[in-house]
Amino acid sequence: MAYKDKYSNDLGLTLGMLTLRIWLGCRAILTGIEKYAGTQNSDKDVLIDGATNAYGLTDTVTGKVYSFSNYHGVPVPLYDKFNSEPLIPTWGLNLFDTILGPALILLGLGVLFGIAQRISLFAMGLVYTSLTFGLILINQSSGVAWLGVHIIMVVMALALAKHNRFAVLKKW
Amino acid sequence: MNLKLPTLSRRDFLAKSTLGAGLVLGAPAVLRAKEAGAPTDDIRVGFIGCGKQHEVLFNAMVNIPGIRYVAACDIMKARVGRTFSTIKSRFDTKINRYLDAEEMLEKEELDAVFVSTPDFWHAPHTIMALEAGCDVYCEKMMSNTLEGARSMVAAMDRTGKLCQIGHQRRSNPRYRYTLEQLIQKEQICGQIVNINGQWNRALSSSQDIVSKPSILPDAETLRKAGFNTGADHELSLDELRHRFLNWRFYTDLSGGPISDLGAHQIDIFNWYLGCQPTSLMASGGRSYFKDREHFDNVMCIFDYDTPQGHVRASYQVLTTTSAGGGYYESFMGAEGTIIISEREAYTKIYKESGADSAKWDNMVRRGFLKKEAAGKAAGGADAIASYESAPPDEYALPGGLSKAPHQPHIENFLDTIRGNAKLTCDARHALESEAPIYWVNQAAESKETIFFTDEHLHT
Numbered sequence: 001m002a003y004k005d006k007y008s009n010d011l012g013l014t015l016g017m018l019t020l021r022i023w024l025g026c027r028a029i030l031t032g033i034e035k036y037a038g039t040q041n042s043d044k045d046v047l048i049d050g051a052t053n054a055y056g057l058t059d060t061v062t063g064k065v066y067s068f069s070n071y072h073g074v075p076v077p078l079y080d081k082f083n084s085e086p087l088i089p090t091w092g093l094n095l096f097d098t099i100l101g102p103a104l105i106l107l108g109l110g111v112l113f114g115i116a117q118r119i120s121l122f123a124m125g126l127v128y129t130s131l132t133f134g135l136i137l138i139n140q141s142s143g144v145a146w147l148g149v150h151i152i153m154v155v156m157a158l159a160l161a162k163h164n165r166f167a168v169l170k171k172w
Numbered sequence: 173m174n175l176k177l178p179t180l181s182r183r184d185f186l187a188k189s190t191l192g193a194g195l196v197l198g199a200p201a202v203l204r205a206k207e208a209g210a211p212t213d214d215i216r217v218g219f220i221g222c223g224k225q226h227e228v229l230f231n232a233m234v235n236i237p238g239i240r241y242v243a244a245c246d247i248m249k250a251r252v253g254r255t256f257s258t259i260k261s262r263f264d265t266k267i268n269r270y271l272d273a274e275e276m277l278e279k280e281e282l283d284a285v286f287v288s289t290p291d292f293w294h295a296p297h298t299i300m301a302l303e304a305g306c307d308v309y310c311e312k313m314m315s316n317t318l319e320g321a322r323s324m325v326a327a328m329d330r331t332g333k334l335c336q337i338g339h340q341r342r343s344n345p346r347y348r349y350t351l352e353q354l355i356q357k358e359q360i361c362g363q364i365v366n367i368n369g370q371w372n373r374a375l376s377s378s379q380d381i382v383s384k385p386s387i388l389p390d391a392e393t394l395r396k397a398g399f400n401t402g403a404d405h406e407l408s409l410d411e412l413r414h415r416f417l418n419w420r421f422y423t424d425l426s427g428g429p430i431s432d433l434g435a436h437q438i439d440i441f442n443w444y445l446g447c448q449p450t451s452l453m454a455s456g457g458r459s460y461f462k463d464r465e466h467f468d469n470v471m472c473i474f475d476y477d478t479p480q481g482h483v484r485a486s487y488q489v490l491t492t493t494s495a496g497g498g499y500y501e502s503f504m505g506a507e508g509t510i511i512i513s514e515r516e517a518y519t520k521i522y523k524e525s526g527a528d529s530a531k532w533d534n535m536v537r538r539g540f541l542k543k544e545a546a547g548k549a550a551g552g553a554d555a556i557a558s559y560e561s562a563p564p565d566e567y568a569l570p571g572g573l574s575k576a577p578h579q580p581h582i583e584n585f586l587d588t589i590r591g592n593a594k595l596t597c598d599a600r601h602a603l604e605s606e607a608p609i610y611w612v613n614q615a616a617e618s619k620e621t622i623f624f625t626d627e628h629l630h631t
Contacts, residue, residue: 046571048539055345056580057571 010163017160024153025112028124032104038070039063073100081138088134096130103127111157114167118158125154214240215586218282218306220273220297221289222246222255225311229286229338230255232578234262236586243280245270247397248416250387271393273297277304284589287311288338290419291426292398295320298335298599299327307334309585312439313431314602316424318610321603325631328599334588336595337602339439340581341514346573350512351444354521358535361505362527364478367441367485369501371433374494378461378468381417388413401425421464423613428466429489430456430612433499440501440512441474441485442605449474449485449608451623456616460492468492472612508532509564516572525562532567542568603631 043058074082074097082088107127110120128150135143164170217239219226223246233239244255244267252269259267270276277285277300285301287294287310295315301308314321314337328335341347354360394400394412402424407415419425420432427435442448452474456467468491476483490496500513507527511520523532525547535541547563549555573580587593607629615622622628 043574046539048570050539053349053539053571055349056573057345057349057569058574059571060574 013160013163014165017157017163018166020153020157020160021111021114021117021164024121024124024150024157025108025110027150028104028108028111030108032101032108033066035073035101035104036066036068036071038065038067040065071101073097078134078138082134085134085137087137100127114164115169116172117164117167117170118161119172121154121158121161125151125158128154213590214238215589216240216242216281216283218242218276218280218285219244219255220246220276220285220287220301221293222248222251223288225288226251226255226286229288229309229311229578229582230258232576233582235575236579236583238586238590241265241267242282243268243270243276245273245276247271247389247393248387249389273300277301277306282306284309284586291316291431292320292401292419292424295324298324302327302331302333302335305331305333307336307585307589309336309338309582310599311338312602312606313427313435313609314599314606316426316431318607321599321606321610322631325599325603334585334595335599336581336585336588337597337599337606338578338581339436339597339602339605340578341436341440342443342597343581343584344514344573344577345580346516346519346569347440347512350510350569353540354510355444355503358531358540360508360521360523360527360532360535360541361503361510362507362524363480364445364483364503364505365481366504367445367483367502368504369434369437369441369485369487370489370496371429371437371499372488372490372493372496373433375460375492377494378491380414380421383413383417385413389416399425421461421466423465426466427610428470428613429468429491430470430472431609434470434487434489434612435606435609436514437499437501438474438485438487438609439602439605441476441487442608444501444503445476445478445483447476447478448604448629449476449624451475451621452608452611452615453621454612454615455619456613467613467616470612470616472615474608514577516569519569521567521569522564523567524564532565536567539570542570544568600631604629607631 039062041060041062043060045052046057046059047053072079074093079093079097082093083090103123104127107120107124110116111124128147132144132147132151135147215238217233219230222244226246241259241263244252244259246252246255249271252271256267256269259265268276268280270279282301282304283306285297285306285308287297287301287308289297289311291313292315294310294313295317298308298310310324314324324335355364389397391407391409391412394416395407397416399412399415399419400407402422403411403415415422415425420428426432452472454470454472456470458464458467459469461468469489471486471488474485474487476485498513498515498518500511500515500518502509502511507524509522509524511518511522513519521541523529532541536543544566547565549560549563581596584593584596588595608624611622611624611628
């Protein structure tokens with residue numbers, strides 16, 4: 001009992017859990033947001049001797065912008081590969097493509113702020129597992145390994161869930 | 173064409189012709205000419221020819237304000253219908269459709285007409301439109317014959333109307349900047365000694381054009397439109413339709429690849445050097461497309477006497493290969509070389525190792541040029557030191573064009589109609605530049621050097 005209490009109150013484990021929450025939360029939120037990213041070109045006048053040139057020569061500046069119209073849940077090259085896989089139905093792929101971005105953002109917020117911590121972490125694990133499923137089929141071993149690291153971190157966070165502090169909703 | 177006189181509309185022009193000058197002078201209402209420099213007035217535009225080149229022009233016009241699309245004509249009904257639908261969906265405007273240019277010019281009140289018909293129709297359509305009181309933008313080549321082109325200049329002079337020829341590079345800011353700032357003012361090339369230009373086009377882009385027979389004009393329409401010109405026998409419907417779709421292959425209908433593609437670039441040689449060539453040698457052949465009337469591959473060399481010295485300019489148009497850098501014009505001087513193209517990707521500037529580095533660095537600092545890379549020797553075990561030259565540094569233009577390549581040329585035409593600009597390529601200047609090109613096929617056929625005289629080149 002004394003042993004258990006010692007670990008329940010261990011500051012290191014609490015901070016470890018918090019670190020995992022921050023990492024996994026930020027990772028999921030930013031990955032979700034990036035699915036709305038795109039580029040926008042704008043033209044600016046070329047300056048010669050400090051003044052705008054008289055010919056109308058312009059320099060194209062490419063900037064990064066976010067908008068709903070840029071959204072691609074599954075990047076186009078991967079989408080095409082998944083779409084040609086017999087084990088991935090098109091309707092399922094389209095559904096996944098639609099919900100992946102918002103799901104990552106919502107789950108990321110859930111993990112970061114500690115909202116139903118275990119359920120949020122488990123759901124996040126399922127999302128990463130579903131991504132792994134597709135990558136196995138198209139033989140992207142490095143991507144599978146990369147997602148495997150995410151799964152290990154999710155499992156670590158679940159194992160440390162009893163040390164969770166600073167959570168909005170501790171239940172579930 | 174330095175001065176753009178106030179223009180009368182077509183209706184007023186006809187009224188003037190009918191009623192006589194005296195009556196016109198006494199009737200102010202008839203003198204409702206569009207005042208030069210009235211930018212709020214929309215320019216009423218009509219199209220003669222609605223094929224591929226028309227589409228290029230139209231796509232370059234859609235972002236230009238102040239245009240009212242009024243009418244279009246083509247002998248192929250489906251093409252006029254497509255133009256109608258495009259304008260309707262883009263501008264919610266219903267234009268009037270015609271199958272006959274003369275009828276369109278007679279019935280419509282137009283300020284400007286865009287001619288993009290086959291080359292052998294350029295002169296008749298342009299002259300018709302000029303005489304109907306319209307300003308004209310006509311695609312290059314001006315005509316399939318030198319006489320046709322000269323008649324266009326005469327019509328422009330006679331009517332006092334504007335006639336812009338579609339050498340669109342003349343209005344391109346990149347080309348103008350390169351000539352005026354880099355070559356003339358800063359003289360970064362030093363003495364230009366050689367010029368080389370090319371348009372290398374793959375076989376896949378040089379094939380016969382085909383179309384659904386059901387939408388093509390019938391034999392009578394095609395004969396009436398002159399597509400049987402020069403034929404030595406009664407042409408079948410299929411032969412007529414082949415000529416209609418592939419008029420660029422026939423000697424009586426066009427000038428062939430040297431005119432279709434080469435004209436744009438040889439025009440740049442003459443414009444940049446500010447003079448006409450003194451002689452021409454050429455070689456050409458039906459080397460791959462043996463059934464075509466025109467040469468499929470042509471190479472030629474022009475000689476120029478410029479105030480800076482003698483210049484040789486070689487040009488090649490190849491329709492059987494795309495390798496070798498696409499299409500560009502290269503001005504090679506003792507201090508630097510400018511390779512310029514309508515495509516930014518093909519444009520490069522090189523500084524010779526012996527040129528004044530301080531001058532070039534200063535130009536980069538001031539924004540005239542961008543430095544891309546220091547010269548790098550190719551190296552390798554097979555390099556023989558005594559054969560090698562020091563590699564030139566690579567530079568780039570300071571900026572590009574953020575519009576469709578044809579848009580500035582059309583803008584220049586419309587601005588000149590409004591009295592706010594001067595044509596960058598009126599028919600006279602275009603002919604001065606095009607005249608030597610009309611002799612290339614003949615020089616290749618005869619395999620003899622042509623030494624140009626006023627007889628060859630006068631406008």
